[in-house]
Amino acid sequence: MTPTPAPAGFRSGFACFVGRPNAGKSTLTNALVGQKVAITSGRPQTTRHAVRGIVHRADAQLVLVDTPGLHRPRTLLGERLNALVKDTLSEVDVVGFCLPADQKVGPGDRFIAEQLTELARGGVSTPVVAVVTKADLVPKQRMLEHLLTVEQLGGWADIVPVSALGGYQVDTLADVLVGHLPEGPALYPDGELTDEPDEVMVAELVREAALEGVRDELPHSLAVVVDEIVPREQTSPDSPPMLDVRVHLFVERDSQKAIVIGKGGARLRDVGSQARRGIEALLGSRVYLDLHVKVAKDWQRDPKQLGRLGF
Numbered sequence: 456m457t458p459t460p461a462p463a464g465f466r467s468g469f470a471c472f473v474g475r476p477n478a479g480k481s482t483l484t485n486a487l488v489g490q491k492v493a494i495t496s497g498r499p500q501t502t503r504h505a506v507r508g509i510v511h512r513a514d515a516q517l518v519l520v521d522t523p524g525l526h527r528p529r530t531l532l533g534e535r536l537n538a539l540v541k542d543t544l545s546e547v548d549v550v551g552f553c554l555p556a557d558q559k560v561g562p563g564d565r566f567i568a569e570q571l572t573e574l575a576r577g578g579v580s581t582p583v584v585a586v587v588t589k590a591d592l593v594p595k596q597r598m599l600e601h602l603l604t605v606e607q608l609g610g611w612a613d614i615v616p617v618s619a620l621g622g623y624q625v626d627t628l629a630d631v632l633v634g635h636l637p638e639g640p641a642l643y644p645d646g647e648l649t650d651e652p653d654e655v656m657v658a659e660l661v662r663e664a665a666l667e668g669v670r671d672e673l674p675h676s677l678a679v680v681v682d683e684i685v686p687r688e689q690t691s692p693d694s695p696p697m698l699d700v701r702v703h704l705f706v707e708r709d710s711q712k713a714i715v716i717g718k719g720g721a722r723l724r725d726v727g728s729q730a731r732r733g734i735e736a737l738l739g740s741r742v743y744l745d746l747h748v749k750v751a752k753d754w755q756r757d758p759k760q761l762g763r764l765g766f
């Protein structure tokens with residue numbers, strides 16, 4: 456089948472957002488796509504996989520790659536994440552550098568700005584749009600001062616203040632990003648929102664549920680691996696279809712295992728029922744979710760274990 460030719464002037468390509476943890480990257484991706492695809496959370500560094508959202512417009516198709524937070528490497532896991540971020544940056548057509556309006560430009564932001572400048576020096580010519588996020592949280596005067604500071608931070612192709620939650624300037628940002636894409640036909644069929652395999656989305660849903668309410672203890676010590684998603688054999692032709700989803704949660708220490716499981720397994724049951732609701736919505740089927748918690752000591756520093764966990 457020959458693809459339908461793109462209308463004259465149609466643009467298509469890839470964009471990704473970088474920025475310190477909690478800068479609002481996932482929320483912005485969701486606002487642009489108009490539907491919840493990336494998993495958001497109040498805790499830093501929860502976006503481990505590049506979840507793509509796709510903005511379909513009459514004049515363009517913008518594929519968003521939601522990168523993990525680019526941060527200072529502290530462990531091997533951090534270094535791998537940063538390598539992943541750099542690869543992604545060189546492959547996209549435009550980068551959105553997110554800086555939250557309600558936070559002073561700090562060492563984390565300068566670090567990212569330096570990395571972007573370094574990439575540019577190294578011959579990566581991807582344009583970078585500075586996106587000042589969470590505009591709803593600051594008065595106009597503060598925003599003005601902030602924009603001036605951001606301007607001096609590096610060589611930006613554009614600077615756009617937005618509020619993903621308030622819906623302010625989200626369309627303007629889409630226009631600006633699209634303006635940096637090359638002309639070409641749509642890359643994905645209309646209506647497609649994400650091309651991540653189900654396993655990745657399922658793992659993110661479980662991880663998100665398992666982190667809920669354990670503010671400080673776990674974020675960097677929890678890895679989730681989906682062992683299998685298999686249809687259960689139907690006992691009678693009338694019984695509704697059901698999927699068996701088997702998942703392993705890896706923590707580093709026994710004490711963390713106890714946190715995840717909770718007293719008498721109560722917490723793990725809550726995690727399971729919360730994650731199951733999301734997984735059923737995602738897969739469009741009833742789901743039996745089987746969660747196992749295991750201690751994988753110091754997995755963040757062990758390349759073999761990292762490989763096994765899919766990093």
Ligand SMILES: Nc1nc2c(ncn2[C@@H]2O[C@H](COP(=O)(O)OP(=O)(O)OP(=O)(O)O)[C@@H](O)[C@H]2O)c(=O)[nH]1
Binds near residue numbers: 475481501
């Ligand atoms: N008031 C306000 N809050 C926002 C806005 N955008 C994001 N937030 C909040 O900021 C927090 C972090 O947002 P995320 O989208 O998860 O941030 P992120 O940059 O993807 O975070 P990491 O995955 O840790 O890198 C969440 O609590 C959001 O609700 C906004 O436009 N206005």
